[in-house]
Structure formats: C-alpha cells, structure tokens
Amino acid sequence: MKPVFPQDLASWLDHLEQLHSQEIDLGLERVHQVAQRLALPLRSEQRQAQVIMLAGTNGKGSTLTLTQALAQAAGCRTASYTSPHFLHFNERIQLDGQPVSDALIIDAFVQIEQARLAPTPISxxxxxxxxxxxxxxxxxxxADLWxxxxxxxxxxxxxxxxxxxxxxxxxxxLDHQAFLGExxxxxxxxxxGILRPGRPVVLGSRVMPHSVLQQAEQLGCPVYQLGRQFEHQTAPDTLTWQWQSKQPQSCRWDALPISPLPLDNLASALQLAALSGWQLDQxxxxxxxxxxxxxxxMQRLGPWLLDVAHNPHAAHYLAQRLSQAQPVRRLALLGAMADKDLEGVLEPLLPWISAWVVTALPTPRACSAAELAAQVEQLGGQVLYLGEEASGEAVHRFLVAELESGRYDEVLVFGxxxxxxxxxxxxxxxxxxVSCATA
Incomplete structure (x- = not known):
C-alpha cells in the first residue's frame, strides 16, 4: 500500500515529533543511511558550493547571521540552516537570508520520508x-555558500x-554536560569533531581547550584564533572599533560601528569572510x-529586551551589557530547562534586576515555576509572580500591567x-x- 503523507506543514511537524523515541539522540549512523539513499552531496568534491560549519557553546547564531550578511554583500548566494526556531519552522532553512516556503519544505519532507521507509524503515x-x-x-x-x-x-x-x-x-x-561531558x-x-583534514578552522575565543587545538594539529588544520591571528579593539571613545588580521594576509578595518551583537562574533565573521576571499570595502x-x-x-522591542542566554557564559555577557546601560527599574522574566546551571546563570544578573517573574514552559525538560522561584529567592532575588501555565499568556498580561503601571521601565526576557x-x-x-525549541 502506498504511504499517505501529511498535506500541510503543521501536520508534517506533528508527524516528525512522533517518529522517534528520543528528542535528542546523538549519532550519525541512522541519518547517514537516509542521506545516502537521498544521494546528498556530503563530500566537498560532490558539490560546487562552499560549506562553512559553525559549532560552539554560544555565539553560533550571531556569527552565522553576520557571515551570511557579509557573503550577500559580496554577491554570494547563500543557504543557511539554524536551530531552533522561534515562531515558524521555516526560520531554520533560508535561501539568501529568507525563510523558504512551506511547499519547498513539504517537498523535501516527502523525499526524506520515501527514502526513510524503503527498503527498510529507519527511525x-x-x-x-x-x-x-x-x-x-x-x-x-x-547557492554559492552553505x-x-x-x-x-x-x-x-x-x-x-x-x-x-x-x-x-x-x-x-559548560552546557549540555549530560550529552557532551563534564x-x-x-x-x-x-x-x-566538525574539523576536517587540512581544512581551516577559526576559533572565536581567546581561550580554547587544549583538546580543540590538539585535534586541529592532528588533522593539519590551519588555525585562525581570536587574539592571535586576528583581533578587535574598541576605540577610546567606545563609539567605534577596529578589526585586524595577520592571515591569510594583513588586513585592517578602522572606525567600524558598534553593534548590539558581541564583538568577538563580529570579528570572527570578518575572519571567515577574509578566508573565503570575499571582496568587501569599508x-x-x-x-x-x-x-x-x-x-x-540583545533584541529590543520597546521596553522589552529579549536574549536567549541560558548558560553561565552567556549570562555573564548579558550582565556585562546591562552594566553598560543606563540604570533602570528592570523586571526579569525567567524560564529555563531543568538541566541548566541555574545558580551560574542567575548570579551575574542579580545586581541588574529589580524584581523577578518566573514561568513554566511547554516542554517536559523545563523547570517548574516553583523550582525557579525557590532558586531566585535563595540567591536573594524578589519574585513577584509565578506563571504556572505553559502558554505564558497570564505571565505576559502581568508583565504588560507592570510596565503600564510605571513601576518598571523594562522587562528582560531570558533563560x-x-x-x-x-x-x-x-x-x-x-x-x-509556540513550539520553537524542539531540537
């Protein structure tokens, strides 16, 4: 009997959520088998497009978005894949910076499902x-670039x-230690593990574990590390910054504008552009x-400041940015996964938060509002409201009312x-x- 496929994207996504017994199941054997059935061009010699792959605890999304914008400015046609999405699945798959259509995704899903099911089913x-x-x-x-x-x-x-x-x-x-190590x-x-023999690697942090450098050396990968082969420096007036690189050739850009995004990630994107040979001017x-x-x-929508910081490294950066802003009466909304280092996330932010709201989230992996409230109060924070419903609607109404009352100037949403x-x-x-964060 011929299989019956879903007709719309929402039904397909519901189908995908039921396919496998585990939400996170690392390993390449099953997915590689299906990729082979689809004859996908996994090796460099099988495709025309250049591939840049981004890994890291924090900073992947902003570095990718900046790199994509630089590539497009240089005239490249781009394809990008990110996760998770916020409101629409299509956000994950983009061509030239625009989410692809439902129809294109559904067509791809049909091809994958056919390949997955025959000759023997693969989960x-x-x-x-x-x-x-x-x-x-x-x-x-x-696309010229993936x-x-x-x-x-x-x-x-x-x-x-x-x-x-x-x-x-x-x-x-440190993040996702249950899957990646302690x-x-x-x-x-x-x-x-994403490195390939002889292929260049950019390291977007001044401090990297020895294991990364050792793997790069063993594979003969040319290494371009922030603080060594390339660098950034903020001007004394803090209104501009400069970037310079020693390799692949000496290059320097002065008086670049300040961005809400981290300078380390901006500098790394410029190094990727230099290595790719894109011709760009000041x-x-x-x-x-x-x-x-x-x-x-660091997304601002009126009095709302939204940031996905969910581990200590990201929380320290967020706290640094808050410390540089004008003092305000700031209300924080926190929702977080149960496997996170909550104390490590909360401690750097406590001095910059006037009061707290905590919320449940629509996933079994999340902390309950009561657990979050207990953690905040244990560290000395004042919790005004516990949102127990997964939709977050009541929490949103409470936050809007607090802003409209004038008691608070800003709401920080994070976690x-x-x-x-x-x-x-x-x-x-x-x-x-909302079903954005299904990995």
Whole structure:
C-alpha cells in the first residue's frame, strides 16, 4: 500500500515529533543511511558550493547571521540552516537570508520520508529530519555558500554529515554536560569533531581547550584564533572599533560601528569572510554591522529586551551589557530547562534586576515555576509572580500591567529559546502555538 503523507506543514511537524523515541539522540549512523539513499552531496568534491560549519557553546547564531550578511554583500548566494526556531519552522532553512516556503519544505519532507521507509524503515529524530530537509533544499538550489549551524556538540550532530570547507568554533563552555561531558576539555573534543583534514578552522575565543587545538594539529588544520591571528579593539571613545588580521594576509578595518551583537562574533565573521576571499570595502562592512539584527540576541522591542542566554557564559555577557546601560527599574522574566546551571546563570544578573517573574514552559525538560522561584529567592532575588501555565499568556498580561503601571521601565526576557519565543508569540499577537525549541 502506498504511504499517505501529511498535506500541510503543521501536520508534517506533528508527524516528525512522533517518529522517534528520543528528542535528542546523538549519532550519525541512522541519518547517514537516509542521506545516502537521498544521494546528498556530503563530500566537498560532490558539490560546487562552499560549506562553512559553525559549532560552539554560544555565539553560533550571531556569527552565522553576520557571515551570511557579509557573503550577500559580496554577491554570494547563500543557504543557511539554524536551530531552533522561534515562531515558524521555516526560520531554520533560508535561501539568501529568507525563510523558504512551506511547499519547498513539504517537498523535501516527502523525499526524506520515501527514502526513510524503503527498503527498510529507519527511525529519525525531529532534528535529523529537519537537517536532511535543509540539505535536500540546498542541494537543489544555486547557492554559492552553505552555512550550517551545529545543533548540539559537533562530532555526533546530524549537521556533521557534511564535510566542511571552513569550520568555526565560537566558544567552548559548560552546557549540555549530560550529552557532551563534564569538562571544557571533553566538550571541546566533541565540538572539534566538525574539523576536517587540512581544512581551516577559526576559533572565536581567546581561550580554547587544549583538546580543540590538539585535534586541529592532528588533522593539519590551519588555525585562525581570536587574539592571535586576528583581533578587535574598541576605540577610546567606545563609539567605534577596529578589526585586524595577520592571515591569510594583513588586513585592517578602522572606525567600524558598534553593534548590539558581541564583538568577538563580529570579528570572527570578518575572519571567515577574509578566508573565503570575499571582496568587501569599508562601507559594505559598516553597513552590514549597522543593519544586522538577530532575534532573541540583545533584541529590543520597546521596553522589552529579549536574549536567549541560558548558560553561565552567556549570562555573564548579558550582565556585562546591562552594566553598560543606563540604570533602570528592570523586571526579569525567567524560564529555563531543568538541566541548566541555574545558580551560574542567575548570579551575574542579580545586581541588574529589580524584581523577578518566573514561568513554566511547554516542554517536559523545563523547570517548574516553583523550582525557579525557590532558586531566585535563595540567591536573594524578589519574585513577584509565578506563571504556572505553559502558554505564558497570564505571565505576559502581568508583565504588560507592570510596565503600564510605571513601576518598571523594562522587562528582560531570558533563560531559554522557549522563554523568548513564548513572549515573542504574545508580543506579535500570533494565534499559532509556540513550539520553537524542539531540537
């Protein structure tokens, strides 16, 4: 009997969520078998497009978005794959910076499902299915550049099916220890699994675990590290910054505009552009920096500030940015996963928060509002409201009322992609159900 496939994207996504017994199931064997059945161009010699793969604890999304914008400014046609999404699955798969259509995704899903089922069925996770869909769509496109963001770790992530021509590891810090290991060295080794023999790697942090450098040396990868082969420096007036690189050739850009996005990530994107040989002038680079924005990364919508910071490294950066802003009466909304280092996330932010609201999230992986409230209060924070409903609607109404009362000037939303997506959903007036953070 011929299989009956879903007719719309929402039904397909429901189908994907039921396919596999585990939400996160690292390993390449199953997904590689399906990729082979689809005859996807996984090796460099099988495709015309350049591939840049991005791994790291934090900074992947902003570095990818900036790199994409630089490539487009240089005249490249781009294809990008990121995860998770905020409001629409299509955000994950983009051509020339625009989400692809439902029809294109559904067509890719049909091809994958046919390949998955025959000759013998192979189980795929939601993320594996989504990754294959991106590769199917990119393979049929005329893109010059594929930008692929690793979902979790690197070595065993489905994105690592593809041989990369140029890799970047943005940062390595403690997160997802249950899957990646308990130390920075162990996590670094997992992320370094995306490296390929002789292919360049950009390291977007001044401090990298020895395991990353060791893997690069063993594979003969040319290394371009922040603080060594390239550098950035803020001007004394703090209104501009400069970037310079020693390799692949000496290059320097002065008086670049300040961005809400981290300078380390801006500098890393410029190094990727230099290694790719894109021809860009000062005006083009400055325009990219001025205009590039990223959902959920220091994103300001009126009195709302949204940031997906969900581990200590990201929380320290967020606290640094808050310390540089004008003092305000700031209300924080926190929703977080149960496996996070909550104390490590909360401690750097406590001095910059006047009061707290905590919320449940629509996933079994999340902390309850009561657990979050207990943690905040244990560290000395004042909790005004516990949102127990998964939709976040009551929490949103409470936050709006607090802003309208004049008691608070700003609401900081952070702790998880889910938390940010939940509030974006209500801020946008969307009627669609929030399901953004399914990996």
């Amino acid at each position: 795929l996770s939601y993320f594996e299915f989504a990754t294959l869909a991106a590769l199917v769509i990119f393979s049929a496109s005329d 930008l692929l963001e690793v979902g979790l770790g690197g070595r065993l992530d489905a994105v690592n099916l593809v041989d990369t021509d140029l890799a970047i590891i943005t940062t390595v810090d 130390t920075r060295e162990a996590i670094g080794a997992e992320k370094a 005006q083009q680079i400055a325009e990219v920096i001025r205009t590039t924005q990223l959902t959920g990364r 998880s992609f889910f938390t940010v997506a939940q509030q974006l959903h209500w801020l946008s007036g969307s009627t669609e159900q």
